[in-house]
Amino acid sequence: MNAGGDPRFVAPVHAVNVFVPLVNLTAANGPTEYVPGSHLDFDAKVPSKTPSLKAGSALIFDYRLKHRGLGNSGTEERPLLYITYAKPFWLDVYNFDRKRYKNLPAVAKQASRAERTEKRQRTIFGGLP
Ligand SMILES: O=C(O)CCC(=O)C(=O)O
Numbered sequence: 001m002n003a004g005g006d007p008r009f010v011a012p013v014h015a016v017n018v019f020v021p022l023v024n025l026t027a028a029n030g031p032t033e034y035v036p037g038s039h040l041d042f043d044a045k046v047p048s049k050t051p052s053l054k055a056g057s058a059l060i061f062d063y064r065l066k067h068r069g070l071g072n073s074g075t076e077e078r079p080l081l082y083i084t085y086a087k088p089f090w091l092d093v094y095n096f097d098r099k100r101y102k103n104l105p106a107v108a109k110q111a112s113r114a115e116r117t118e119k120r121q122r123t124i125f126g127g128l129p
Contacts, residue, residue, distance in 0.1 A: 013039075014090045015084055015086035015087065016084070016086075017082065019058070019081070020081040020083075021055055021056075025078070025080075028073055030070040031051060036048075042066065
């Protein structure tokens, strides 16, 4: 069934993005563009928004909201911290499939509490007789 943009037929949010620009986002360095309401109706025909955000501010939005980074016509890099919080059942295999990240190293094994304590003690007391 096509929900046709009727919010009564749209699933509740399953993931949110938190964008924290690490530099001020301006029209010159490529702000993020959003289409309001597109999380409910992907084909929403409404004007997009490109908010200018201050470095360190946070913009939280439904993962389904249509968005994209615009071109950076400046000379400086435009870093943006990007965190996704999702319900445990959900994985974005469309944007983050295994092929795209196949060259990433294996995730490091997390040290146990005992190993971390031992390492800390070695660091602190290691040089002492
Ligand atoms: O860089 C941005 O402003 C947005 C990036 C983005 O939407 C993405 O990587 O999915």
